[in-house]
Amino acid sequence: MATRVTDQLVAEEGRIRCNRCETEICAAEENYKLWSLQEVVSIEDVPGGGNPAPFEMGEHLELRRFYCPGCTRQLGVEVARPGAAPLFDIELRA
């Protein structure tokens, strides 16, 4: 029986897959973001992100969007420092 991981992902038989197109993304214990399609844009290019001064952000950040490799549905989004590994925000354990 599949277990819901997020609104877009399910885990079944040790694998994470897209719940729309059924594409397997990775093993359940892996970070699905490492196996997803990724789009990276500068935070300054995001509407409202052009002037980071009011938020006291002293460093450059980027917006990352992660998509299913099968159907290109957006699976997740995060803001991070350039070069930082994708946040491992969903960890499944047996």
Ligand SMILES: [Zn+2]
């Ligand atoms: Zn999909």
